[in-house]
Amino acid sequence: MSAQQRFARAxxxxxxxxxxxxxxxxxxxxxxxxxxxxxxxxLVSGGKRVRSAFVLWGWHAVTAARPDxxxxxxxxxxxxxxxxxxxxTAMELIHAAALVHDDIIDGSDTRxxxxxxxxxxxxxxxxxxxxxxxxxxxxSAAVLVGDLLxxxxxDRMLLACRAAEHGDAVHDEYRRMREExxxxxxxxxxxxxxxxxxxxxxxxDRAHTVAIHKSxxxxxxxxxxxxxxxxxxxxxQLEALSGYGLPVGLxxxxxxxxxxxxxxxxxxxxxxxxxxxxxxRTVLVEIARQRLTPSVRTMLDELLGDPELDERxxxxxxxxxxxxxxxxxLEALIDRSVGQALESLHEGALSRSAVLELERLADTVAxxxx
Numbered sequence: 001m002s003a004q005q006r007f008a009r010a011x012x013x014x015x016x017x018x019x020x021x022x023x024x025x026x027x028x029x030x031x032x033x034x035x036x037x038x039x040x041x042x043l044v045s046g047g048k049r050v051r052s053a054f055v056l057w058g059w060h061a062v063t064a065a066r067p068d069x070x071x072x073x074x075x076x077x078x079x080x081x082x083x084x085x086x087x088x089t090a091m092e093l094i095h096a097a098a099l100v101h102d103d104i105i106d107g108s109d110t111r112x113x114x115x116x117x118x119x120x121x122x123x124x125x126x127x128x129x130x131x132x133x134x135x136x137x138x139x140s141a142a143v144l145v146g147d148l149l150x151x152x153x154x155d156r157m158l159l160a161c162r163a164a165e166h167g168d169a170v171h172d173e174y175r176r177m178r179e180e181x182x183x184x185x186x187x188x189x190x191x192x193x194x195x196x197x198x199x200x201x202x203x204x205d206r207a208h209t210v211a212i213h214k215s216x217x218x219x220x221x222x223x224x225x226x227x228x229x230x231x232x233x234x235x236x237q238l239e240a241l242s243g244y245g246l247p248v249g250l251x252x253x254x255x256x257x258x259x260x261x262x263x264x265x266x267x268x269x270x271x272x273x274x275x276x277x278x279x280x281r282t283v284l285v286e287i288a289r290q291r292l293t294p295s296v297r298t299m300l301d302e303l304l305g306d307p308e309l310d311e312r313x314x315x316x317x318x319x320x321x322x323x324x325x326x327x328x329x330l331e332a333l334i335d336r337s338v339g340q341a342l343e344s345l346h347e348g349a350l351s352r353s354a355v356l357e358l359e360r361l362a363d364t365v366a367x368x369x370x
Contacts, residue, residue, distance in 0.1 A: 003060075003075075003353070003357065004053065004357060004361075005047075005258065006076065006089075007052070007053060007056045007057075008049045008052075008053065010047075010076065010085050010088075011049060011056075011085060011088050011089055012045075012094060013346075014085050014086070014089040015089055015092055015093070016041070016086075018089060018093075018152070018156060019037055019040060019041055019044075021254045022037065022152060023037040026304055033330075039117060039120050039121065040096070040126075040145065040149065041147070042114060043059035043099065043100070043111070043112075043117060044092060044093075044096050046112035046113075046114070047092075047095075047112065048368070048370075049092065050088075050114045050219060050220075050252070050365060051088075051091040051092065051095055051218075051219060051220075051223045052088035052089065052091050052092050052223070053076060053088075053221045053223075053359070053361065054219075054220050054223035054224045054227065054245070055084065055087050055088040055091055055224070055226050055227040056084055056085070056088050056227055057224070057227065057233045057354050057357055057358055057361070058223065058224035058225065058226065058227025058228040058230075058233075058241055058352045058354075059073075059074065059080075059084040059087075059227035059228065059230050060074035060075075060227070060231075060349070060351060061224075061227075061228065061230035061231075061237070061241065061350040061351050061355070061358070062227075062228045062233040062237055062351075063078065063080070063231040063233065064350050064353060064354065065237070065350050065351040065354075071142060074231075074351065074353075074354075078334065080164065080165075080210065080230070081095075082160075082163075082229070083160045083163055083164040083167075083230060084095045084162030084227060084230055084231075084276050086157075086159060086163075087154060087157060087160045087161075087170060087226050087227065087230055088159035088223075089160075090153045090154075090155050090156040090160065090174070091153075091223055091226070092254055093149055093152050093153035093156055093317075094149070094150065094153035094178065095325060096149050096179065097146045097147075097149035097150040098185070099111060099117075100116075100117045100142055100143075100145055100146035100149065101141075101143070101146040101185075101366070102185070103116035103117060103118060103312070104116075104117075104118050104139055104142055104143065104146075105185075105189060106274075106278045106279075107277075107307055108255070108270065108271055110269055110271070111269065111270070112269045113269035114269070116142075117142040117146070118139045118142035118189065119138060120138075120143055121137070121138040121141045121145070122134045122135050122137065122138025122139075123138075124138075125137045125138060125141075131168075148311075150206060152251075153177075156172050157171065158171065159217050161174075164232055164333065165232065166229055166231070166232050166306060167230075168175075169229045170226055170229045170230050171227050172208055173222065173226055173229055174226060174258065176222075177217070177218060177222040177226075178215055180217060180218065180222075181213070181214065181217075181218040183213060184210060184212075184213030184214030184215070184217075184218070185214055185215065187206075187209065187210045188210050188214050188280075191207065191210055191276075191281045192239035192279045192281060192305060193279065195281050197306075198300075198347055199281070201296070202268060203281070203286050203289070204283065204286040204287065204290065206281075207281055207282055207283045207285070208283055210281075210282075211250060211253045211254070211257075211282070211283055212246070212249075212250065214253075215249060215252065215253040216249030216250045216252065217246065217249060217254070218246075218249075219247035219249045219252050219253070220244075220245040220246070220252060220365070221241075221242055221245030221246045221249050222245075222246045223245075224241045224242075224244070224245045225238060225241065225242065225245070227242050227258050234349075235346040236347070236348045236349065237349060237350060238348075239347070239348065240344055240345060240347045240348025240350060241344075241348065241350070242293045242344075243340075243341070243343075243344025243345075243347065244341040244342070244344045244345050244358060244362070245341075246336065246341075247341040247344075248337065248338065248341045248361075248362045248365060248366070250333075250337050251333075251337040251338050251362070251366040252331050252332045252339070252363065252365045252366065253283075254283060254284070254333060254334050254337070255334060255365070255366055255368060257275070257280075257282040257330065257370075258284060258292040258330060258331075259369070259370065260273075260274055260275030260276075260286060261273060261275055261276060261283070261317075261318060262316075262318060262327070263369070263370070264369070267369050267370045268369075268370045270279075272314060273309065273314035273317065274350065276303070276304060276309060276314055276317050276318075277305070277306065277307050277308075277309050277314075278280060278305065279304050279305025279306075281304075283330065283333075284326055284327070285300075285304070285321070286331050287324070287330060288300070288320070288321045288326035289301075289326040289327040291324040291325065291326065292320060292323075292324050296320050296323075299316075299320070300317060300320055300321075303316070303317055304317070308365035324325050334366050335366075337366070338362050338366050341362050342362060345358055345359065
C-alpha cells in the first residue's frame with residue numbers, strides 16, 4: 001500500500017470515528033440524529049480526498065526534511081501523526097459543508113453520483129409522508145446540515161491545534177482560509193449576476209480572481225500550509241509550498257471548469273453541462289467570449305444560466321465554446337501552471353519523498369476526469 005493510500009485510509013477512519021462520536025452525543029437528544037448522520041456519512045464517503053492529502057504531504061514535506069529526522073518522521077509512527085490527521089479530517093469536514101451549501105446555491109440535484117444533500121433530505125420527507133412541502137423542507141434541513149458540518153470542522157481543527165506545538169499558527173491559517181473561501185464563493189455568485197454591468201475588458205480578470213479565492217488557495221495552497229505550519233515550517237519552506245500550491249490549485253479549478261462543461265456524467269456524477277445551466281462565469285467561459293463573434297457571444301450570454309436548458313441547447317453552447325478554441329487555450333494554461341508549480345518545489349528544503357508525491361499529485365489533479 002502506498003503512502004497516499006495509507007494517508008487516505010487514516011483520514012477515512014478518523015472521519016468515521018468523529019461521526020460516531022457526534023452521532024452518539026446527538027442521539028442522546030433524539031433518535032432522529034441517526035438518519036441525519038447517515039446522510040453525512042454518505043456524503044463524506046466519496047470524493048478524492050484532495051485537501052486532506054495536501055495537508056498530510058505538507059506536514060510530511062517539512063517533518064521528514066529535518067537533518068536529524070528519524071526514519072519514522074512524517075509517518076504513522078510519528079508522535080505528531082494524530083494531530084496531522086486531525087487537521088486533515090477538519091479539512092474534509094469543511095469541504096463537506098461547502099459541498100452541501102454549494103449544491104443548494106447552484107440548484108444541483110446530484111453530487112458524486114448520489115442525490116445532493118438537499119435532494120436526499122427532500123426524499124426522506126417525501127418517503128415518510130410528512131406534512132408540508134418536501135422540497136422546501138429538504139433545502140432548509142440541508143442548510144442546517146451544512147452549518148453543522150462547519151461547526152464540526154471548527155471543533156475538529158481546534159482539538160488538533162490545542163494538542164500541537166505550533167497549533168496557534170495552524171489555527172490562524174485555518175481562519176484565514178475559512179474567510180477567504182467563503183468570500184470567494186460570494187464573488188462567484190456575484191459574478192453570475194453582476195457581469196452584465198462590468199467593463200467587458202475586466203471579465204476575464206474577475207473570473208481569475210474567483211478561481212483563486214473560491215478554489216485554488218482553498219483546495220491546494222492553504223491545506224499544504226496547514227500541514228507545513230503544523231510541522232514548524234520556516235519561511236523558505238512555506239514559500240516553496242505556496243509557489244507550488246497556488247498554480248496547482250488554479251490548474252485544479254481550470255480542469256473543474258472543463259469538466260463542468262464537457263465532463264462525462266457517468267464519471268463526474270453530475271449532469272453534462274451543469275456549469276452552463278448554473279451560469280458559471282468561469283475562466284473557460286470568458287476566454288470563449290473574447291473569441292466568439294458578436295452574434296454567437298450574444299447567444300451564449302442569453303442561454304448561460306438558464307436552469308431549463310435542454311440537451312440540444314447544451315450541445316449548442318458546447319459547440320460554441322469548442323469553436324472558440326477556449327478548451328485548448330485552457331489546457332495550455334493548465335500545463336503552464338503545473339510547470340510553474342514543479343519549479344517551485346525545488347526551491348525549499350522539503351523531503352524528497354514529499355516532492356515526488358507532490359509532483360505526482362500535480363499531474364493527477366490537473367488531468368483528472370472527475
